[in-house]
Amino acid sequence: MIPSSPPAGASSPPNDRPSPDTAVYAYTITRWSPPDPAAPVRVVTHRDIAMLVADVDPAEFTEPAMIGLVRRHHTVVREAFEHGTVLPLRFATMFADDDAVRRLLRECHDEVVATLAAIAGHREWGVRIPRPQTAPAAGISGTDYLALRRRERDGDQLHRRLARHTSRSTVRQPGPGFRLDAVYLVPDQDEDEFLAEVDSIGGEVETTGPWPPYSFSELRTAAR
Secondary structure, eight states: OOOSSOOTTOBOOOOOOSOTTOEEEEEEEEESOOOOOOTTOEEEEETTEEEEEEEEOGGGOSGGGHHHHHHHHHHHHHHHHTTSOEEEOOTTOEESSHHHHHHHHHHTHHHHHHHHHHHTTEEEEEEEEEOOOOOOGGGSOHHHHHHHHHHHHTHHHHHHHHHTTOSEEEEOOOOTTEEEEEEEEEEGGGHHHHHHHHHHTOSOOEEEEEEOOGGGOOOTTTTO
C-alpha cells in the first residue's frame, strides 16, 4: 500500500525488470499520493510528486497496435484524473529505468508543483466551429452573402468570447473547413458559463470534453 503522506526524501524502491529490452512507459505526473493503480501500472515517487508508469516492450508500439495503446494511455490518465490533478505526459513517453524517472521528477520538481497548483480544479474542453457552407452567389441576396462572409471571418471574435471564461487557451491552426479550432482550460466553477457561451454561438459547433489538461501540461524543464 502507498502511505497517505511521504516520509522525507521518500521515493519508490528500484524496479528489477526481467528484460534489458523493457522500457518504463510514463503516463502522467500527480501529487503524492495516487490510489494504488491496477497492475501493470505502478508509481514512482520523488518527495511530494509521483509518476504513474508501467514496464513495456517498445516493440509493442507498432502501427497495428497503436489505437489500443492510445486508449490504454488515455484510460490510465483519466482514472488518475478522477482522484486528483494530473499532468499528462505525451503518448509514448518512455524512460530507460526508474532512476531516469526519478531524475526527471527531481529536476522538474518545482515546475511540476507550480503547474499542478495552477491547473488544479480545471478541465480541458475542445471547440471546433465549421465554416458555413457557401451557397452559390446567385442563390442568396447581397446582404446574406456579406453576412455569410463575416461569419467565415469571425473565429477570433468567437475565441475571445469563449476565452473570457477560461484560465488558458490554445488556438490551433484551423483546417480549411473550420473557422475556429481551439482548446480551453476551464475552472470547474466557470464551466456552466463557458458551456452557455458555447451554446449561444448558434449553428454547428463541435464540443469535446471534459478532458484532463492534455494541452496545458508541457514541462519546460523537460523540454530543454
